[in-house]
Amino acid sequence: MSVRVAITVGFAVAAASCALPFIVVLPFFRTLETRTLAYASFLLSAIWLITAVYALAKYRKRGLWSMLGIIPASVWPAFWVLISCACHIDRRNCL
Helix, strand or coil: CCHHHHHHHHHHHHHHHHHHHHHHHCHHHCCCCHHHHHHHHHHHHHHHHHHHHHHHHHHHHHHHHHHHHHHHHHHHHHHHHHHHHHHHHCHHHCC
């Protein structure tokens, strides 16, 4: 796998992780639960992390470009963790 392929795959997975909760507005996906979207977002973020570590390990300095996906890959998992922490503090903060 070349460095361009690794970075492209990593960024595509990160973008999918970021855009995943927005697919609820499509009529076909309205039956999905929020929990399912959260788990899928965590899964895609884990896949991005594996791809980024692979790119960094194999390509070293050139693999740093894979870190561009850290923001889109971590938006929703960070949101779900914050909501979960708020729920544990006070049940009225839950969605």
